[in-house]
Amino acid sequence: MVLRDQLGLKFLPPERRVWTVRALVAAVRAHVEREYSDAWVEGEISNFRAPDSGHWYFTLKDGNAQIRVVMFSSKARLLRFRPANGMQVVVRGRVTIYEDRGELQIAAEYIEPKGAGGLQVAFEQLKAKLEAEGLFAAERKKAIPPLPARIGIVTSPQAAALRDILNILQRRHRTANAVIYPAQVQGDSAAAEVASGVRYFNQSRSVEVIIVGRGGGSAEDLAAFNDEGLARTVAASEIPVISAVGHETDFTIVDFVADLRAPTPSAAAELVIRSRVEVENQAEAVRERLVRAMERRLLEARHALTERAQHGAFAHMMDLIRQRQQKLDDLTYRLERGERQTLERMRRRWETVAAAVRHYDVRRVLAGMRVELEAVTAELAAGMRNLLLQYKVRGERMGRALEMLSPLAILERGYALVFDAEGKLVKDAAQVKAGDEIRARVARGEIRATVKRAIRDGDAGGRKRGR
Secondary structure (H helix, E strand, O other): OOEEOOOOOEEOOOOOOOOOHHHHHHHHHHHHHHHOOOEEEEEEEEEEEOOOOOOEEEEEEEOOEEEEEEEOHHHHOOOOOOOOOOOEEEEEEEEEEEOOOOEEEEEEEEEEEOOOOHHHHHHHHHHHHHHHOOOOOHHHOOOOOOOOOEEEEEEOOOOHHHHHHHHHHHHHOOOOEEEEEEOOOOOOOHHHHHHHHHHHHHHHOOOOEEEEEEOOOOOOOOHHHHOHHHHHHHHHOOOOEEEEEOOOOOOOHHHHHOOEEOOOHHHHHHHHOOOHHHHHHHHHHHHHHHHHHHHHHHHHHHHHHHHHHOOHHHHHHHHHHHHHHHHHHHHHHHHHHHHHHHHHHHHHHHHHHHHHHOOOOHHHHHHHHHHHHHHHHHHHHHHHHHHHHHHHHHHHHHHHHHHHHOHHHHHHOOOOEEEOOOOOEOOOHHHOOOOOEEEEEOOOOEEEEEOOOOOOOOOOOOOOOOO
């Protein structure tokens, strides 16, 4: 159809085009994606959802305006922190349209917290999570052995930290052996390799303590030691783990879950093994305490023995024993003196015979003297044997008499020594009265009792009763 205006000019009306909903949305989507393929958008997160699929869904708000954001699992896994409602972030991604609802949304490629960096946010989130689970609790941390014979070290073989640790171990205690598990300590594979080292030592049981460490660096360099998987591996280690990551001011998640944190790798070597001098000093201190304790015990025992030795009954017994010992010494002296006198007489007689020999035939005289000497020697030997036998019999008889006189022998026959409260020997029932404390010394031990009634010989009843 051709239309004419008032001037008679001809023009064609615009062609009418009818869109389907899907076609229109697709066309707009293609246009939007072409124009906004790499957009950075700032806003506040709300309505955050993280279903089992691994995708993240949330709304980005700014005043009264809002736009939906989706971050698929392939990108979400690479993010070091977890978004949360109320967090101010910058989202980088592709602006698109979700056709099923015709809604404008952003397919996020990267999310960066506004203000604090992503690594710091991830650190704080993981720290709070593990602390809530009790992985930082002091009661679950294991004690570090004071003098381990074998020490496991998980670090890079090229790291200066490893040389520092080995130098200190060599200087402070040469008997310690170090087993090194090589692992990357920086980069995407570092956390997995360090965790493999910790698991290896736990499976092989070849070391007594494990040092996990590296030198200092930026937050990105130390990011491997803020990995959740590595932190849980260290926390689950049955062998004590010392964390030695970075400098003294650097803190990582591994520092919190390890059994001991060292400010530096060098400090880890100092902590893991005490010097020989310290051990020797401790051993000397223990020895001195033992000596003082033994001296005190000996002094107490000597004091107790002195008190028992001062008891009247034992003093009398010791007097008898000393008397018998003195008599035995006297008999021994007399025996020795008799032997010396006999030998002197024999010597003088030999000199007399020797002088007379000069006037006689030597061989005949010597033969006669030999016979006489043999006879005298035999007689002397027989006499000495008889004399020694007499002394032996006499000594045994005196020993038996001494044993019979011993208070202990008397006690063995069923008798007892009774002492009053002042330690005096009770010989008469009149020495005690009812209610008095008495002690009865028997062959083995002592009996304490209280007098219920004291009955003297000739009193009514004719019996003595006591308790």
